[in-house]
Amino acid sequence: MTRRTGLCLLALGAVFSARGAVPAAPELDVVKVRDNIYMLVGPAENTTVAFGTDGVMIVNTQSEAMAPKILAAVARLTDQPIRYIVNTDAHAANTAGNVIVTKAGKFIADRIESDSASIIAHENVLNRLSGVTGGDPPGERLGWPEDVYYKGWMDMHFNGEAIQIIHEPHAHTDGDSVVFFRGSDVIATGDLFAPGAYPVIDLERGGSFQGIIDALNRLIDLAVPDANEEGGTMIIPGHGRVTDEYDLVIYRDMLTIIRDRVRDLIHRGMSLEQVQAARPTRDYDGIYGSDAGPWTTRMFVAAVYRDLDRPAP
Numbered sequence: 001m002t003r004r005t006g007l008c009l010l011a012l013g014a015v016f017s018a019r020g021a022v023p024a025a026p027e028l029d030v031v032k033v034r035d036n037i038y039m040l041v042g043p044a045e046n047t048t049v050a051f052g053t054d055g056v057m058i059v060n061t062q063s064e065a066m067a068p069k070i071l072a073a074v075a076r077l078t079d080q081p082i083r084y085i086v087n088t089d090a091h092a093a094n095t096a097g098n099v100i101v102t103k104a105g106k107f108i109a110d111r112i113e114s115d116s117a118s119i120i121a122h123e124n125v126l127n128r129l130s131g132v133t134g135g136d137p138p139g140e141r142l143g144w145p146e147d148v149y150y151k152g153w154m155d156m157h158f159n160g161e162a163i164q165i166i167h168e169p170h171a172h173t174d175g176d177s178v179v180f181f182r183g184s185d186v187i188a189t190g191d192l193f194a195p196g197a198y199p200v201i202d203l204e205r206g207g208s209f210q211g212i213i214d215a216l217n218r219l220i221d222l223a224v225p226d227a228n229e230e231g232g233t234m235i236i237p238g239h240g241r242v243t244d245e246y247d248l249v250i251y252r253d254m255l256t257i258i259r260d261r262v263r264d265l266i267h268r269g270m271s272l273e274q275v276q277a278a279r280p281t282r283d284y285d286g287i288y289g290s291d292a293g294p295w296t297t298r299m300f301v302a303a304v305y306r307d308l309d310r311p312a313p
């Protein structure tokens with residue numbers, strides 16, 4: 001199994017490792033999920049492509065280097081224009097391709113076709129990409145989401161199916177969206193789920209370990225399995241392979257067990273260093289762990305510890 005540990009926080013740094021010497025972008029794997037929904041597998045993140053007679057919706061645009069490859073892959077699937085981009089969080093690995101992809105699209109409002117696709121996200125994503133939140137420098141204006149939602153979700157009808165874009169308030173970040181294609185029965189989860197890696201808990205940007213578990217529980221409620229608890233609703237994770245509800249349950253259970261172990265160690269008065277030395281993730285590290293790269297097991301345990309050790313809001 002290919003372990004995708006090149007997570008979104010530092011993926012751009014890995015792609016542009018040396019200024020002035022930009023290596024060729026890796027290839028994009030194209031995986032069919034349903035007749036009208038595909039997953040494009042980049043070096044760090046997945047992109048979801050949904051298309052039909054109304055046009056194309058893209059969930060996450062990866063890096064500037066990968067965006068032209070996304071456009072080429074979409075053109076091979078359909079000759080319809082890109083109408084919508086959804087960003088499931090503000091990280092560069094999901095949004096740095098926005099400008100290139102939106103310029104290639106055409107949005108329709110009041111029967112007038114504009115010369116760029118509409119970018120949808122929770123308002124916290126706009127606040128980060130525009131620099132309002134502080135901490136992150138603003139990105140290029142054309143790449144900012146303009147179709148933002150403020151409450152728990154937004155919904156729309158596109159290509160003959162209902163699509164719900166649901167906010168998970170404090171999970172991987174504070175601006176996470178999951179995208180539920182109700183007719184196709186496919187959910188794009190964003191980075192709060194990665195079947196081959198521990199989730200990145202971006203505490204600096206409003207993330208929460210318990211919030212990730214809560215979000216997984218809501219996803220499990222949304223997903224409906226087929227016979228023998230297999231198949232049914234297809235799950236496109238932020239990175240890693242396509243899964244179903246069963247994999248969500250396995251992942252939720254793993255995180256819940258780790259939460260209970262770390263909480264117990266905290267209650268015994270252990271410091272972070274002592275908890276890391278106790279290796280509360282030991283039996284899962286073969287599947288999800290990493291000793292190198294942008295998100296190591298030590299970093300994951302540290303984020304779990306800090307999140308559980310802080311006072312409840």
Ligand SMILES: [Zn+2]
Nearest residue numbers: 008089091191
């Ligand atoms: Zn992310």
